[in-house]
Structures are given as C-alpha cells and as structure tokens.
Amino acid sequence: MRASHKIAGVAVAAAALLPLGVGSAFAADGTANANLTPVALNGVQGSGTAMVDVKGTTITVTMAASGLLADAPHAAHIHFGAAARHECPAASDDASKDGTLNTTEGGPAYGPIVVSLTKTGDTSPTSALAVDRFDTAPGGKLSYERGSITVSAGVAQAIVAGKSVVVIHGVDHNGDGKYDGSVKSELDPKLPTEATDPALCGVLRAAPAGGMQTGGGGAAGESNGALILLGGAALITAAGTATFAVRKARVRT
Numbered sequence: 001m002r003a004s005h006k007i008a009g010v011a012v013a014a015a016a017l018l019p020l021g022v023g024s025a026f027a028a029d030g031t032a033n034a035n036l037t038p039v040a041l042n043g044v045q046g047s048g049t050a051m052v053d054v055k056g057t058t059i060t061v062t063m064a065a066s067g068l069l070a071d072a073p074h075a076a077h078i079h080f081g082a083a084a085r086h087e088c089p090a091a092s093d094d095a096s097k098d099g100t101l102n103t104t105e106g107g108p109a110y111g112p113i114v115v116s117l118t119k120t121g122d123t124s125p126t127s128a129l130a131v132d133r134f135d136t137a138p139g140g141k142l143s144y145e146r147g148s149i150t151v152s153a154g155v156a157q158a159i160v161a162g163k164s165v166v167v168i169h170g171v172d173h174n175g176d177g178k179y180d181g182s183v184k185s186e187l188d189p190k191l192p193t194e195a196t197d198p199a200l201c202g203v204l205r206a207a208p209a210g211g212m213q214t215g216g217g218g219a220a221g222e223s224n225g226a227l228i229l230l231g232g233a234a235l236i237t238a239a240g241t242a243t244f245a246v247r248k249a250r251v252r253t
C-alpha cells in the first residue's frame with residue numbers, strides 16, 4: 001500500500017508538470033531579443049540583432065546583421081538544449097585547440113539546432129544546411145523576417161524563458177572572399193568548415209513583461225513592419241547597438 005501511494009504521488013506530481021511540457025494552447029507568449037556579436041576565435045567583424053515573437057507554438061523571427069562574408073549562403077538557426085549553457089561559445093570551447101570554433105564545439109554553449117531560419121520551405125533541424133534556402137548576405141548584410149514558423153511547446157517555452165540562442169554561420173578564416181580551405185565541415189564533409197563555422201551569436205533574452213506591447217490589436221505587428229521597412233540599420237539602432245558595423249579589411253596571414 002505504501003509503495004502504491006508513493007507511485008500515485010509521483011504520478012500526480014508528473015501530471016502537474018505536464019502542461020509545461022506538452023501543452024499547446026498555453027505553450028508560451030512573449031518576445032525575446034538578441035544582440036548578435038562575433039563568435040570567439042572566428043575573426044568575424046560584424047554585428048546584428050534578432051527578435052523572436054512567440055504566440056503559443058508559432059514564432060515570428062526578425063533578424064538583421066552586417067559584416068558577414070558577402071554573397072555567400074549563411075545558415076542561421078535557433079539553438080537550444082536543456083543541458084546547454086544557454087550562452088554563446090567562448091574561446092575555451094575550442095576542444096580541438098585549433099584556434100577556431102566549429103559548430104559542434106559551440107554545442108555545449110548553445111545546444112543543438114531547433115529551428116532552421118530558412119527563407120522558404122521547411123524550418124526544422126532537417127534543413128540545418130539547406131544552403132540554397134538561406135540568406136546570402138548581399139554586400140555582407142543580412143535582412144530576414146519570417147512568420148508562421150511552428151515550433152514545439154518546449155522550444156517556445158525555452159525562447160520565452162531566454163534560454164535559446166541565435167547563430168548565423170559562415171566565416172572566411174583565410175580572408176579570400178569565399179568558402180574554401182582544406183578543412184572540411186564536421187557537419188557535412190562536402191562543405192568546407194568555413195561554410196558552417198559560427199560567425200555571429202546572441203542569446204535570445206526575454207523581453208520585460210509588457211515591454212513589447214505598444215497598444216491593442218495589431219499595433220505590435222505594425223510596429224514590426226515599420227522596423228522592417230526602415231531596414232537593418234534601424235533595427236540595430238533600435239536595439240541599442242552603438243554603431244552600424246563597418247566591415248573592416250581582413251588581416252591576411
């Protein structure tokens with residue numbers, strides 16, 4: 001009897017926690033913002049911002065960045081892992097000690113891919129390296145907005161809780177203006193590691209409660225649209241970044 005009482009107690013406790021994990025109607029509502037900064041060791045001179053609006057299990061993602069390798073596909077994702085540090089990687093994450101951080105080495109910091117920020121089609125982790133569907137950063141600038149992205153309840157909650165991380169990939173270690181080099185990507189041996197190494201990263205921090213509410217009805221959506229019309233520079237300014245990054249001449253080795 002005593003044992004069965006204990007089991008029943010555990011079951012009740014588990015049931016009480018279930019809505020947090022599998023509920024959909026009440027999954028999460030809120031907004032999270034990220035300041036995108038250069039990933040340690042990877043030599044990118046860039047910056048950007050990202051904003052994710054969460055309604056239940058549907059998210060809208062707005063992102064702007066500059067200082068990326070121009071006219072090359074930049075895979076971009078939301079990363080999250082319950083066991084991750086919910087951070088951008090540090091130089092100390094360079095497990096191979098080769099002086100750069102590849103995507104896998106950043107895993108302990110930001111976790112696995114949970115959303116692929118493709119421009120069209122599938123947005124699941126399956127599209128992590130769908131290079132023909134990511135922004136190519138004309139002139140080094142990336143501008144992205146996509147709505148109606150469906151995520152799991154757990155991912156929606158992680159975003160609202162400030163535990164997910166935006167990563168834009170694609171670097172130019174040797175500064176020759178294209179993805180190349182003898183080191184292959186650990187994610188896809190058909191690609192050079194330059195094509196997949198993380199370039200910019202930012203933790204999606206939860207916006208203060210009510211901070212994004214600009215009025216009733218569709219005001220928030222209109223506000224988003226206005227920002228998009230003004231372009232990436234306005235977004236970056238709005239997020240408080242001091243200067244629009246200027247892509248500097250790369251130091252050649």
Ligand SMILES: [Cu+2]
Nearest residue numbers: 076077113167
């Ligand atoms: Cu990624």
